[in-house]
Amino acid sequence: MERYEYEARENFISYIFDSVGPRGTIRKVVNYQPIVDWKVNGRTVMNLHFGDWIEEEQRIDDFAVSNNKDRDKVLATVASTIHEFMQKRGQYPIHAVGATPVKTRLYQMGINAHRAEIESHFLIFGYYKDEWIPFESGRNFEAFLVIKR
């Protein structure tokens, strides 16, 4: 599985890597934010989100569609940070929803592409038709929840 090298902030909450392709070098930022209002079985739930770093404006753009022809490599890198995060910070449940339905679909494609490897270490749930169910290919999920096996 091809992926980018990435850097972690020393607390392993945030990660950056550079996507390199026809549209140049685009810095990506992955962040795990605690969802402070809820605990499940006594554990804080973390929200996984990522976007492009806009250097000129010093902000994250999570609506950007990069078209840098490296979608799978980017998604594989984000998946690696999930593992890195859990190894370093503990086995938190991780919640993920894209900034748009298209982005959520992108998450789904990433899970699908590496499903066997991911599922050997994690349990993945998806929200589908008003309920949480184990992840299945071919369904359009609205959100995802990942926990360590």
Add this chain to the structure above:
Amino acid sequence: MDSNELEDSLKALLGKCEIDYNMPDFSKDPTFLKRAAEASEWIAKHGLPKELGTLVNVKTGQEWHKPS
């Protein structure tokens, strides 16, 4: 999957990671804070998989029940 295969697949999942001691604190970024707040609202409405256990609102101490 035996333990060797599991270890191999773990290595395959992890990328090359270095620590950047000068990385900005992105946990204070408005976009990430906003998305976490939205996720909180989303969980209030939809809950989490029941397999994870009891979901509790930290502020009220009450267990989550699906809104009617």
